[in-house]
């Protein structure tokens with residue numbers, strides 16, 4: 001462990017200040033700027049310190065797990081943020097790594113352009129929904145992906161896992177979040193809300209059916225019990241009903257809502273990866289994290 005590193009809580013404060021009162025420097029370099037609050041909220045559901053807090057929890061869980069697995073993040077490590085968005089997660093790794101060792105890919109060009117400008121780096125690349133990428137073989141020590149394998153189809157997840165195995169060094173680690181079991185209940189509750197007073201009122205007023213994301217979540221599965229049962233049997237559960245595609249480049253051929261259970265994560269990716277840990281404590285995490293080690 002590098003003793004010169006700023007403490008984790010202090011680091012969170014510093015990154016928060018880089019949003020609240022920019023510019024803020026760390027190790028003589030200005031921390032990356034932010035896109036508008038609207039762009040932040042469109043991609044992460046929140047903006048400002050609230051969205052940074054969620055990212056920091058994932059960052060902290062990840063660096064602590066990497067260390068526990070015997071592979072701490074070193075200054076010489078290279079990391080790829082898969083589905084980097086506007087760099088919410090990637091910026092936290094500036095505590096551990098020089099900017100040159102931090103990379104990001106995203107299918108949405110607008111986001112990689114934002115990262116290019118705000119991080120002042122050429123390491124942010126636009127990719128296709130499915131691999132391959134132009135990234136070199138055996139190049140990265142770590143790959144992180146927050147809120148991406150909570151959306152991709154089974155085929156897209158498998159293709160990306162193969163690509164991750166190609167671009168990771170032997171023993172490299174991947175940390176990916178997915179939807180957790182409680183999210184079935186959350187979505188089902190949207191349906192119940194809709195079927196209740198809300199719908200009665202809407203029908204009464206004869207208004208057009210709205211297409212909001214929350215309402216679409218209520219339609220994720222015709223039968224939520226059956227979806228939960230598939231999850232409990234260790235099956236990959238994905239839905240791309242209307243309204244849960246991300247818009248823009250994120251079409252429903254590969255994008256929707258995805259629940260990957262632990263048994264599936266262990267079994268399906270076993271040709272390339274060992275599942276080191278499936279971490280989920282809903283008391284503080286909004287998504288489970290799957291940690292894999294390249295075989």
Ligand SMILES: C[S@@+](CC[C@H](N)C(=O)[O-])C[C@H]1O[C@@H](n2cnc3c(N)ncnc32)[C@H](O)[C@@H]1O
Pocket residue numbers: 043044082083084085086087088089105106107108111127128129130145146147148152156250254255
């Ligand atoms: C919910 S956002 C999360 C962004 C970022 N990881 C964060 O936590 O702030 C999902 C991101 O994944 C990207 N994405 C979706 N499908 C992708 C794919 N097939 N390949 C690469 N990126 C993808 C989207 O463009 C979007 O930026």
